[in-house]
Amino acid sequence: MQANTSLNLDKLGKSETVQELKKQLERVSKLKSPVLLTGESGAGRWPRLRPFCIMTQELNDAALLRYSRHILLPEIDIEGQQRLLSARVLVVGAGGLGAPALLYLASAGIGQLTLVDDDTVELTNLQRQIIHDMHTLGQPKVVSAAIRLAAINPEVTLRLLGERLQGERLAAEVAAHDLVLDCSDNFATRHAINRACVAAKVPLVSGAAVRFSGQLAVYDVRDAASPCYHCLFPDEGEASDGPCATFGVLAPLVGVIGSLQAVEALKLLAGCRPALGQLTLYDALEGRFRQLNVPRDPECPVCGQPFDDVAALVDQDRGRRELDLAEGFGDAAAAVQG
Ligand SMILES: [Zn+2]
Numbered sequence: 241m242q243a244n245t246s247l248n249l250d251k252l253g254k255s256e257t258v259q260e261l262k263k264q265l266e267r268v269s270k271l272k273s274p275v276l277l278t279g280e281s282g283a284g285r286w287p288r289l290r291p292f293c294i295m296t297q298e299l300n301d302a303a304l305l306r307y308s309r310h311i312l313l314p315e316i317d318i319e320g321q322q323r324l325l326s327a328r329v330l331v332v333g334a335g336g337l338g339a340p341a342l343l344y345l346a347s348a349g350i351g352q353l354t355l356v357d358d359d360t361v362e363l364t365n366l367q368r369q370i371i372h373d374m375h376t377l378g379q380p381k382v383v384s385a386a387i388r389l390a391a392i393n394p395e396v397t398l399r400l401l402g403e404r405l406q407g408e409r410l411a412a413e414v415a416a417h418d419l420v421l422d423c424s425d426n427f428a429t430r431h432a433i434n435r436a437c438v439a440a441k442v443p444l445v446s447g448a449a450v451r452f453s454g455q456l457a458v459y460d461v462r463d464a465a466s467p468c469y470h471c472l473f474p475d476e477g478e479a480s481d482g483p484c485a486t487f488g489v490l491a492p493l494v495g496v497i498g499s500l501q502a503v504e505a506l507k508l509l510a511g512c513r514p515a516l517g518q519l520t521l522y523d524a525l526e527g528r529f530r531q532l533n534v535p536r537d538p539e540c541p542v543c544g545q546p547f548d549d550v551a552a553l554v555d556q557d558r559g560r561r562e563l564d565l566a567e568g569f570g571d572a573a574a575a576v577q578g
Contacts, residue, residue: 299325303395307349320510321349327509328352330413332405332433333423334381335359336484336494337447337501339371341421344502346389346396350509353389354399354417357381368491406432415440419509421501422446422469425484431476434459434469438543443514444469445504447497451487452525454497457534458504458514461543464536466516471537493524 299307299318303325310316310324329350331338334357345353361372361384369381376384382400389398405413414420414436422433422444430446437444443460446469460466470476500520508514519532538544 303349306393310348315512316510320512323510324349324506325351327419328354328417329419329421329505329509330354330356330417331421331423332356332429333425334369334371334385335365335423335425336368336489337449337498338421338423339369339385340495340498341423341447341502341505342385342389343371343392344499345421345505346393348502348506349393350396352397352399354401354413355382355385356401356403356405356413357385358402358404364485368489368494370495404429411436411439414442417442419505420444421505423498423501427473427476430469430473435542437461438468438470443508445501445508445514447501449493449497450484450489452490452493452523454493454522454524456497456500456504456520456522457518458508458516460508460514460516461536463516467534467536468540468543470542471540472519472534474537474540490524493522496522496524 299321303321304311307321310321311318313320316324327350329345329352331342331345331353334342334355338355338357342353342355357380359381361369361376361379361381363377365372365381366374371388372381372384373388376387380400380402382402386398386400389396401413403409410432414433420433420437420442422430424430424433434444434446436442437459438461441462443458443462446457446459448455457469457472458466459468461468504514515531517533517535519534521530521532522528523530536543
């Protein structure tokens with residue numbers, strides 16, 4: 241517990257980005273959480289961080305009280321809460337989707353949260369990115385978010401990566417976590433995260449929102465029936481960064497989708513069955529949710545495997561037809577969060 245009562249900044253990288261982050265964090269925050277920043281080397285240099293509670297330990301009185309409304313749920317109970325407290329979650333993007341997702345993951349007691357974002361807080365973000373505020377304008381989003389998360393739950397271990405994760409760095413970080421939330425804002429990142437998750441067999445909770453349309457899906461290729469992101473969205477065309485700046489987005493829409501990402505993440509980590517093979521579409525203008533079955537594509541170049549289950553192939557055809565019919569959700573299918 242003692243380690244959680246003071247800043248732990250002694251194992252920092254040496255890049256300018258990291259040093260600048262460290263200065264800003266020290267200047268603007270009075271965090272009580274152990275906050276670790278890195279900007280250059282792989283996850284291997286970091287010890288596998290473990291929060292104050294592991295599966296074999298009992299929750300102390302404060303934790304029992306804090307998480308009592310979870311523990312009351314038979315689907316979670318003490319064991320599920322202990323799983324959450326031991327979990328390591330990578331969240332890519334601390335913007336519109338990442339904001340509610342991070343807030344709920346921290347308040348729910350996820351043991352270690354790794355925040356990834358290379359952006360800084362701007363005034364246009366504050367319309368919807370509710371983890372940031374006027375006091376952190378101009379600050380790195382990971383720092384701004386960490387300040388808020390630590391204020392809510394100082395027991396959570398936070399790792400801040402103020403960078404755009406790519407290549408081997410991305411692969412190493414994904415492999416070092418139990419679950420990844422894709423809260424990014426461009427297709428290139430989405431496909432890169434998906435490839436890393438498939439390779440490391442780490443489950444991925446993906447969300448997107450633009451205008452009035454949002455979507456959500458859980459991919460877990462440890463389950464033979466689960467598709468990957470590429471199965472649904474094979475087009476890896478160039479990213480169109482900042483679509484919200486181009487098309488606009490209703491503020492609470494990102495709150496809805498980011499919160500749904502947190503719901504699926506907590507379910508999966510606590511041991512409840514997640515919604516696999518299902519794409520959830522939300523049309524905020526119509527006030528309508530729809531679920532489409534989306535089985536694995538046996539010819540997917542990312543996750544494809546021999547697929548001789550006829551029933552599954554039938555389901556796959558049906559899923560594609562449903563996707564084709566989802567014209568009204570064209571925005572959502574192309575959506576990227578901003
Ligand atoms: Zn696939």
